[in-house]
Structure formats: structure tokens, C-alpha cells
Amino acid sequence: MKQNKFKRNVSDALNNPKLKVAIRRTTDRADAKRATAVKNFPGFDRTREQGQKIKDHVIEYLDYYLAEFERNAIANGSIVHWAKNAEHASQIVVDICHEQGAKKITRSKSMLGEEIGLPAALDREDFERVETDLAEHIIQLAGDPPSHIVWPALHLTREDVVDLFRENHQNPIESTQVVDLVSSARRELRHHFLSADVGITGANFLVADTGQVCTVTNEGNAELTTTPPKVHIVTAGIEKLVPSIAHAMPLLRLLVRSATGADITQYTTFHNGPKRGTDLDGPEHCHIVLVDNGRTNMLKDDMKEMLRCIRCGACMNHCVVYKHIGGHAYGSVYPGPMGAVITPNIDGLNNAFEPVSACTLNGKCQEVCPVNIPLPTLIRAWRKKAWEKKVDTIRNRFLVACFSQLAQRPRLFQFTTNMAILMMKPFSRRGWIRWMPFAGSWTTNRDLLAPQGQSFIQQYQKNRERHEA
Amino acid sequence: MKHKSDELSRSDQHRKDIFADIKKGKPASNEAIKPEQIEREAQALLDNYVQDRPFALSNEPADELVRRITSGVVIGTTIERLDCTSLLPKAVEIFLDKHDLPNSILLQPSAPLTRLSWGDMGLLANLDQENSVSVCMADLGIAETGSVIIHSSETMPVLMNFLSTYQIITVRKSTVLRHLEDYSEIALRLFGPNKSPRNTTLITGASGTTDIEGELVQGAHGPRHVHIICLDDQ
Amino acid sequence: MKANVGLFVTCLVNTLRPSVGFAAIQLLEDADCNVSVPSAQSCCGQPAFNSGDDEGTKAIARKLIERFEGFDYVVAPSGSCAAMIRKFDELFENDDPFAERAKSLAGKTFELLSFLVDICDYTVVDSTLDATYSYHHSCSGLRELNVHQQPMKLLKDIKGLQAKPLKGSTECCGFGGTFCVKYSDISNEVVSEKVDNILAANADILLGGDLGCLMNIEGKMNRVTDKEAREKPTSVMHTAELLADLLPSNDS
Known part of the structure; x- marks a missing residue:
């Protein structure tokens, strides 16, 4: 239920051109002013x-x-x-x-x-x-x-x-x-x-x-x-x-x-x-x-760094996700990176999982956080709890589990890679794939790089054999 | 009244729960830590930070305050220096003239101001009208930020600093501090340990807002313009 | 004595752009390293780790540690994979024998370009390329491994190569591993903006050190320029590919 609601909010936000203008008018100004303020204060890092x-x-x-x-x-x-x-x-x-x-x-x-x-x-x-x-x-x-x-x-x-x-x-x-x-x-x-x-x-x-x-x-x-x-x-x-x-x-x-x-x-x-x-x-x-x-829970749950937060909003001004979807899409009082960490404490992880999940973990938020809260680490900590509690959809969990199983068997992993390369081949046109089965979430919006012949490992081994022969 | 006592006992229960939950989140070894140690640690945090405050202020603090405000970084604020308090009414008159304002002010009911001779200047009882002007005396200044500090007292109503359109604030040269932290020492000396006035406001510029599209506008709810008069009291 | 370097190819390079792997080998050998590529390698485990599957990540990590701990150094042509390997020790309890092994591996694992500069003191000699470039600083390398100046230092020594400033060069491109498929529409907005900035910078080449970001950016640029029926004005390359291309042995 909640997951669909987030996706709907995101879709509404992305289809609202006025919202994007509104967000940018403020966040761009704020980002620039913050950068100047930090530059003008040599003791900022020590502070x-x-x-x-x-x-x-x-x-x-x-x-x-x-x-x-x-x-x-x-x-x-x-x-x-x-x-x-x-x-x-x-x-x-x-x-x-x-x-x-x-x-x-x-x-x-x-x-x-x-x-x-x-x-x-x-x-x-x-x-x-x-x-x-x-x-x-x-x-x-x-x-x-x-x-x-x-x-x-x-x-x-x-x-x-x-x-x-x-x-x-x-x-x-x-x-x-x-x-x-x-x-x-x-x-x-x-x-x-x-x-x-x-x-x-x-x-x-x-x-x-x-x-x-x-x-x-x-x-x-x-x-x-x-x-x-x-x-x-x-x-x-x-x-x-x-x-x-x-x-x-x-x-x-x-x-x-x-x-x-x-x-x-x-x-x-x-x-x-x-x-x-x-x-x-x-x-x-x-x-x-x-x-x-929920604050004392954060003490117990290894989330205590989050209690450092002084509510400055810099993490959301600098978040690529927030900048595109805005605050309302999160569906909670606290949006953006700090919201992703705080909200599961207040609303429960089941209801607040999507913002935890919808993050690229790029680390910009921690970089600009004035009290150095390891936001990406804390967001990942929630994902770990979510994994243990099976919060994400069966489909998503199944895909990750399959991947883990494959990746811990390197030879099987290489074999699967080679198979995938073969399957991609018929869809390749001049180095790119416009569409292929099971790649829709990538190819809807961008082209997929087509493989350059065989896998690196295959090519590398072949080269060595040739050298040794 | 029964309702009230119920509420208090419920609040007590919540207090107990909160403290119990805080304890649960800590290692047992913390129990033995004495208040003196906590205070020592807190003090050490301050001692280790001194050199990293903004700007190595080489000038006299008052000069720095003037420099900072003159440079324009303090929103909607101007500053002038005055050699002697008795010149204040004249300076206020010039300010009113310059800004084309009616010849009347609301004066802080404090003896150093009220005993000055204000001539034919009108004294307002309230600040209801547009373009009203208030004149008061700050307790302290802070060079680092270009701020003045005002304590509420029997001669300082808080509200007069927030209702006028123009605000004239005097600050004595000798009371200008270098850094924000310096205030805590002075406060301790003025009020004693664990004490403070009911209201302490650091004013740094005119009331402003960036709430519409991040654009800065002066005069949101409070003064649109602040004029600081730095008095040489040496 | 030459250092023995184990090349961790990364799954994206292995599958989609082996040329980056070969470029890495050439550069490492040019930096006087002895390079080996264990054939039984898979993935650094990021997709599992970032999905919260710590048990799965641990199993992947153990295999990788066993395979690579014998080398003097482990090098990957990707900041995010190298950063992941450096994080393995967080996964194991203190009494797990793998905790120590993970820590030791972390200490000798590097992203390729920073390894060349920081460890090998590698410099570009006698290279010329008459072109302009913009640089996309990938987030994991930048913020977790502090890879920023190293590629700049290498590129600076190429005669004729000129930098063109890129707006938001240290901002995320919207790839984010599983993020780009899980939240495809948000990712699309982010990468569209990135591509707009790159096209505005108008350099001949966009360089970066992480294939994930590069394929996201180039894939979007391809789609955009295709739609507008025009040539891609900027080509996208892994920095290693460009550097290796300029080696005398590749003179054509």
C-alpha cells in the first residue's frame, strides 16, 4: 500500500513542471549561499x-x-x-x-x-x-x-x-x-x-x-x-x-x-x-x-548519530532525489536524507521503507552535514533491518537473493555472464541496445551499452593461451 | 483540578519511561560517571576550540563591530559612532530627518535615555503606526557577528524591539565582545551561576525572510531597518 | 621487486566493456607492476550490501578475500567496487577469522587511478592529444576513497588536452546501483540533468573512473541525441582507456 503511494507521489511530482521550478528557485540559491558561507569561514571544518x-x-x-x-x-x-x-x-x-x-x-x-x-x-x-x-x-x-x-x-x-x-x-x-x-x-x-x-x-x-x-x-x-x-x-x-x-x-x-x-x-x-x-x-x-x-529508540538502535541533527536542511538541499521529487513525495514530516533515517523511527519501517530505499547512497548529504552524520551508513542500516524483516517486495528480495547466490559462486557467475552476453547480442545495434526483455527499467529511459564481444575474462584467457602457445 | 493532577502523574510516568529507555541505550559502565567528570568533559570541549572561531579579530572589538556592519553583511543595518551620550537626541533627530520620518519615537524607559534632553521630539506610547521608530540601549555587542544583545528587565520591554519599523539601538563601546562565546562569561558575571534574564535576544540586523523562493526581503514582522549607535564611553 | 597486483575487473567491465580491463592492465604494467587476473572472480557484493543482505554479502566477501588476499595489492578500475571491498571488515564479527583478513585486504585495495598516482608515483610521459574533456567525479571514489586530484594530475600532463568545466561535476549521476532500475523515473530525471550539463560543457570527451556512472550517462546521452537526430558531440570514456590509448605501445 505505502509503497504504491510513494511511487504515485513520485510520479505526480515528476509530472509537475511547476514543482521543479519552485524547488530549484530555492535550493539553487541555498546551495550557492551555503558554499560561500563555508568558504568564507576558514574554521568551518574544525567547527x-x-x-x-x-x-x-x-x-x-x-x-x-x-x-x-x-x-x-x-x-x-x-x-x-x-x-x-x-x-x-x-x-x-x-x-x-x-x-x-x-x-x-x-x-x-x-x-x-x-x-x-x-x-x-x-x-x-x-x-x-x-x-x-x-x-x-x-x-x-x-x-x-x-x-x-x-x-x-x-x-x-x-x-x-x-x-x-x-x-x-x-x-x-x-x-x-x-x-x-x-x-x-x-x-x-x-x-x-x-x-x-x-x-x-x-x-x-x-x-x-x-x-x-x-x-x-x-x-x-x-x-x-x-x-x-x-x-x-x-x-x-x-x-x-x-x-x-x-x-x-x-x-x-x-x-x-x-x-x-x-x-x-x-x-x-x-x-x-x-x-x-x-x-x-x-x-x-x-x-x-x-x-x-522514538528518540530513545535511536539510542538503542545504533542510530544515535542521527540525534546530532540540528535541522538545518542542508542534506535535502543537496540531495539529487529530493531536488527532483520535492518534500511531499516522501509522505512524512521530515523529507530527504535526514527524513529517511528519522521517519522509520516514528512511523515504523514498514511505512517508511520507500524513502530508505529511494537513495543512491552518493554521500553528498554527509559531506554537507554540519555535524557529520553518516547518513548513507544509517540509511543502509535501515535497509539491513528491512532485509531481515522482509519489508521489500518478494520480487525485489528474490532478485537480490539470486544475485547473492550467484556472486558467491564465481565460476557460475562467469558462466551466467557469458550467457547474458550471448542473449544481449541479437538486440545490439552499433554498440547499443534500445530494448531487450527484462531490461525495461533501464531501456525505457536510456540505451544500454552492448557487450564488446566476449567477457573480459574470456578474452583475457584466450590472449594468454595464445601467448603461451 | 482532578484533571490536572492526572495529567501530572501521567507526565511523571512518561518521565520515568524516558529515563529508563535512555539507560537501556547505554553501557552499564556509564553509571559510575560522576557529574564532575561530565562537567570537566564539557569544559574541555570549549577549551579545545578557541582558535577556530571565525576571524582572528585583530582590531578593537568595537572597531570590528563597526567595520562589519559598515561592510554591509548585516542585513538592513547601518552604524555610526558617537563620542558622548548627550549627543544622542541630536543623532536620532538627524536619522529621522534623513529617513523622512515624523519627529516622534518610542523611548526605552531606562534612566540613561529618559534623562537626556529630547527637546520637542514626540514620545510615543505604542508602536502601532507605520514607520514608527524605537530607541533603546543594548546591554552588549558582539563583533564577530555584528550583533547587539538585549536583556529583558524592569526597564526593557521585549516587545518594543519587534514592533517598530525603524529601530535605533545604542551600544557602549566598552561592552562590545569579540566572539559569541565571550557572552557566556559575561552572563555568568552579570547574573550568577544557573541564572539568566527571562529574555535574552541577540539582534543581528533587520527582520527578514527568504521564505518566498529563497529571496531575501527585509521587514518580515519586525523592524525593516536597524541603526546602531556605538557610544564611546571611555 | 615488482609489486604483484591482482586486478579485480568488476562485473560491469567484465560484461560490457572489457577494453577498460585491458587498459587497466596496460597502465599497471607500464607502472612496473606484475598484474594477474584471477579468473574465478565475480562481484564486490555491492548490490547485496546496499540492499541490506549482509549474509549474502559476507558469502561473496569470503570468496573474494580467499581469491585476492595473496596479492600485494588489489586494484579495481572503479571507485565504488574498491570502496566496497574496503568495507568488508564491517561485516564480520570480531571473533570471525575473516574480520582480520578483511581488514588486511582493505589496506591493500585501491581504485586504479589513485593507485597509479598515490602508490606507483606513475606519471604520463610524452603524450599528446589535441582535445577537450570534462570530468565526472563518481561519488564513491570521491567521497569514500578521496579520488579527486589523482586523475586530474595524470590528465594535466597530456599535452594539448584541455579541461572544460562541468557544472555539478561532483554530483551524483543517478546511477546508484540498483537505484537506477528500482527508481528508474527518478534516476532518469537526475541523469537527464547530468547530460544537459555535459552537453552544455561541450567538451570532446567526458571522462570518469566508474563504468556504472559512465554507461548511465552515455546511455542517456545516446537516447537524447538520437531523439534529436544529431551526432553525439561528446564521447564518453573511462579515464584508463584514454591513458592506455596514449601509451607508445598503442601508437597506430
Whole structure:
């Protein structure tokens, strides 16, 4: 079922010329900007090692840092909640909103929020949910799920946005300029910020020794989401910890350069609990929901390098598969290479096998990963589990098994090679094969190289015999 | 109220499960590791990294901050230097003139600013209108990134930094730090161990977005233009 | 003393382009190696390994180790096959006697062009070719074995041969082993873009070090130019073929 769905998604995506334009307008820009940012920072590689070490250190002592963060967050007046799974995490947030009698809820983009199904959970309870990140605002209007973890509306062109804003904004604009579209959204969202009852954000880092929650945005929507409402709710994965603010800094350098190609985001904010006695503004209550949802399984399953991920999106910007099929084809919250590794943890390998399988293992994703996650190795590790659990189709498994059996018998393998060469011969025309039985998945789209006479081994042996004679 | 306590006990159970699962993923030898060792390891990570931060900053940090912003890499931001705080109202007036803005600002309610003589400049109570201007004092600056740092306090409302169209921020020359990491030392000195203000924002440029086709636009939700005034306080 | 080199031909070269194998032998001999080709060889096991079939891969690996561990070096005209052989030790548990043997084999297994440059200090002498070329850096060689500068170094010494820059020269061509047949339509999109870039570079020759990628690229280029009823402007060659062609012994 799921496999067919992936193939259908891929086919839809490949047959959508507009999608390709949309993807490329953003990813090409992002790739170029990242490359410049990396080139301009001579310490990038060493910082990358440093970032990896910091994340590995935290993962090693995750329970220590979680307990320390909890202690300090509570000391600053926050209420800390724990959720083993997505349903519970969403339920906690929904319950808090009900308790506060909330009507309007603003949300600053958080992939964890998407992961736990929070937007849908809030909608089911009839809260007025206002997404405040510009891209999230756009896809909320479009009714689409995000298609990228940094640019959720990457699948839409400016022309699409023009249409959406004209239909939905209170004072629609005529202009099709991006700058005017941004102004239109600014006008539309401003009053929502100021009249919301609850503001929800994610976290880019949780600082253990102070209990601070760090968000990074370029728009300033996180601060506008957390400050005016009476309640601030944070939803964060348990892997987001750093020992101290100083440890967050190298990771920030990596995150921003890898995501947007800037040195730092415009707003890097450390939130810490509710309004203090003499503060002039800020929320009266602050709740932090710490979510596992498969993360501790990654510790157990030899997938712990994946917990290093700081959600920069570079792996998908540079993935040849993502660049052609886009984020929606994956059918999961996290697309691209990082999604291929994370999603089986969340949705189960049976439901998330296709993205694991649809990868050329070319290694570009690891090369650009700011914390050096061995993504191809982890993707292959899932394939190994899938093989053991017989997840792939009988046909595919049969073909691989036949191949393995043949390849471990070299003489039989050579014999089969010679047979194959003989069979290919009648289909060869001037060195190429346009079509032959059983080669359709190759020859539909390209010509197949025809053999040059006999196999190398046969020719080589013949040459030697001639020499020796 | 019953509902609330149910929720808390359920959360406790989830907490226990999460910690148990973390333990399961680790070798038993980790149990014996003491907090002091973890802290030592964490500190060693920082000590080993010092020389790899961006740029060998040879200049004075404040000079570097000015250089960086002047070079144009900080989005939508300009900078000027001022010899003395008393010249600030004049500098603000010139800025308003230059940008053809009404002669009124929202001033941060902080004594060093409010005790200055603002002449006939109007003082706004809110930032509702288009082209509004806010003026505030940053606590610190960071040369590496061209950032200023603002702590929330009894004289610093967070929201005023996000609602105006134009944002004028002063920063004292002596408070400009070299690198991002230097902030953690200062924070420890200012607030003590395990303490921090409710809100700490590093502002590096004007509010912007690349959400439509990756094209950069200034003034997404917050200020469209930031003007930094570096005050010589020596 | 001449080094004894076992040539691992790779199944694609063996089946479809033996000329690459003969070119490899000529170059290795020109680099003063003693080359042997064990006739009972099959595949490096990549299709099984990348499908997650570790048991199958292990069986393939054992046979390959037995056959090749006696040589001073094992050389393959393919980065991805050489990289696979270097990974064999990951497959065996520590107490498996094959673990040690796999490790030792990994230490002496090389991709052809990097072997020539890094181990043999091989240089191109007195070669001339009046032509332009673009280079496709195959992913496994590039990212797993760091094969990048070596072929460039060899080609630089050919007089008259000029490089033409290729956009995305280090990007995957969409071959990916079983990927190209399992996800034929995605693969097609990727290789189409690759071919567009190659045609835009407009060099006389496209060179590379991995037959998998090259046959994918050339097969697509063939189909595209055929459809447009025009001559292929760029011919596709394994770097070893070009280098061997220029050897004095092949002067025609």
C-alpha cells in the first residue's frame, strides 16, 4: 500500500513542471549561499568537528543534561512536562490551552510540532490557530503540509503565493513583488500576534545549565509569538540539549551557515520561563513539553548519530532525489536524507521503507552535514533491518537473493555472464541496445551499452593461451 | 483540578519511561560517571576550540563591530559612532530627518535615555503606526557577528524591539565582545551561576525572510531597518 | 621487486566493456607492476550490501578475500567496487577469522587511478592529444576513497588536452546501483540533468573512473541525441582507456 503511494507521489511530482521550478528557485540559491558561507569561514571544518563532539557529548550523557535542564527550568518558574509519544505530547498542549480558556493560538514554526501532529490536534479542538512564520502562514492558507524543514513553502512559487494572499488576506494587494507579499503578510499577522491567548514555539537548543530555551528566526516571529500572550508553550525534542550557552555558539555558527548561508540569524533568542516580578512584558505562564517520540529508540538502535541533527536542511538541499521529487513525495514530516533515517523511527519501517530505499547512497548529504552524520551508513542500516524483516517486495528480495547466490559462486557467475552476453547480442545495434526483455527499467529511459564481444575474462584467457602457445 | 493532577502523574510516568529507555541505550559502565567528570568533559570541549572561531579579530572589538556592519553583511543595518551620550537626541533627530520620518519615537524607559534632553521630539506610547521608530540601549555587542544583545528587565520591554519599523539601538563601546562565546562569561558575571534574564535576544540586523523562493526581503514582522549607535564611553 | 597486483575487473567491465580491463592492465604494467587476473572472480557484493543482505554479502566477501588476499595489492578500475571491498571488515564479527583478513585486504585495495598516482608515483610521459574533456567525479571514489586530484594530475600532463568545466561535476549521476532500475523515473530525471550539463560543457570527451556512472550517462546521452537526430558531440570514456590509448605501445 505505502509503497504504491510513494511511487504515485513520485510520479505526480515528476509530472509537475511547476514543482521543479519552485524547488530549484530555492535550493539553487541555498546551495550557492551555503558554499560561500563555508568558504568564507576558514574554521568551518574544525567547527564541524566541534559541533559533532558537543552533540555526541550530550547524547552520551542525555539523562544527566535532561535532569539538569529540568531543574533549572523549574527554578525559573516553568512547568516541565514529559511525553513519550506524539499523541501524549499534543494532548498536553491541548489540555493547557483548554485550561487557559484559550481561543486564539499563535505558533512559531517548529518541526517537532509538525512531528507530533500539533496543528491538526489544535484544529480538532476548534482553537483559532495562527501560523506566524511566513512560510507556515503560506502553507496554512494553502492547506498543505510543509515540504522542507527550513522552507516549508518551498514547493510554491511566488505566483502561487500571490493567488493565496489575494484570496485570503483582508486587504489584498495587486503587486506580485515578493517584497509586497511580505508586507501583506506583515499587516495580516500583526494583530494576531497581539491578540493571541497562547503562543507556541519549538526550540533550537535547550540550555541545561540555565534552563533557557533558544529559538532562532530571521523574521522575529518567535519573540512576537512568546511575548504578548499570557502563556508560552515550548515543544522540544529531548535531543535539543546543550550543556551551556557557550556550547550552543559553535552549533549556531554551523546551523545558520548550513541552512541559509548567513553567519547568524537576525534573532537568536534565549527564553527563560514566565515574566519576572518587575518585567514590563512577557507571558504569565511557561510550559515546556519534552518529547521522546522514538528518540530513545535511536539510542538503542545504533542510530544515535542521527540525534546530532540540528535541522538545518542542508542534506535535502543537496540531495539529487529530493531536488527532483520535492518534500511531499516522501509522505512524512521530515523529507530527504535526514527524513529517511528519522521517519522509520516514528512511523515504523514498514511505512517508511520507500524513502530508505529511494537513495543512491552518493554521500553528498554527509559531506554537507554540519555535524557529520553518516547518513548513507544509517540509511543502509535501515535497509539491513528491512532485509531481515522482509519489508521489500518478494520480487525485489528474490532478485537480490539470486544475485547473492550467484556472486558467491564465481565460476557460475562467469558462466551466467557469458550467457547474458550471448542473449544481449541479437538486440545490439552499433554498440547499443534500445530494448531487450527484462531490461525495461533501464531501456525505457536510456540505451544500454552492448557487450564488446566476449567477457573480459574470456578474452583475457584466450590472449594468454595464445601467448603461451 | 482532578484533571490536572492526572495529567501530572501521567507526565511523571512518561518521565520515568524516558529515563529508563535512555539507560537501556547505554553501557552499564556509564553509571559510575560522576557529574564532575561530565562537567570537566564539557569544559574541555570549549577549551579545545578557541582558535577556530571565525576571524582572528585583530582590531578593537568595537572597531570590528563597526567595520562589519559598515561592510554591509548585516542585513538592513547601518552604524555610526558617537563620542558622548548627550549627543544622542541630536543623532536620532538627524536619522529621522534623513529617513523622512515624523519627529516622534518610542523611548526605552531606562534612566540613561529618559534623562537626556529630547527637546520637542514626540514620545510615543505604542508602536502601532507605520514607520514608527524605537530607541533603546543594548546591554552588549558582539563583533564577530555584528550583533547587539538585549536583556529583558524592569526597564526593557521585549516587545518594543519587534514592533517598530525603524529601530535605533545604542551600544557602549566598552561592552562590545569579540566572539559569541565571550557572552557566556559575561552572563555568568552579570547574573550568577544557573541564572539568566527571562529574555535574552541577540539582534543581528533587520527582520527578514527568504521564505518566498529563497529571496531575501527585509521587514518580515519586525523592524525593516536597524541603526546602531556605538557610544564611546571611555 | 615488482609489486604483484591482482586486478579485480568488476562485473560491469567484465560484461560490457572489457577494453577498460585491458587498459587497466596496460597502465599497471607500464607502472612496473606484475598484474594477474584471477579468473574465478565475480562481484564486490555491492548490490547485496546496499540492499541490506549482509549474509549474502559476507558469502561473496569470503570468496573474494580467499581469491585476492595473496596479492600485494588489489586494484579495481572503479571507485565504488574498491570502496566496497574496503568495507568488508564491517561485516564480520570480531571473533570471525575473516574480520582480520578483511581488514588486511582493505589496506591493500585501491581504485586504479589513485593507485597509479598515490602508490606507483606513475606519471604520463610524452603524450599528446589535441582535445577537450570534462570530468565526472563518481561519488564513491570521491567521497569514500578521496579520488579527486589523482586523475586530474595524470590528465594535466597530456599535452594539448584541455579541461572544460562541468557544472555539478561532483554530483551524483543517478546511477546508484540498483537505484537506477528500482527508481528508474527518478534516476532518469537526475541523469537527464547530468547530460544537459555535459552537453552544455561541450567538451570532446567526458571522462570518469566508474563504468556504472559512465554507461548511465552515455546511455542517456545516446537516447537524447538520437531523439534529436544529431551526432553525439561528446564521447564518453573511462579515464584508463584514454591513458592506455596514449601509451607508445598503442601508437597506430
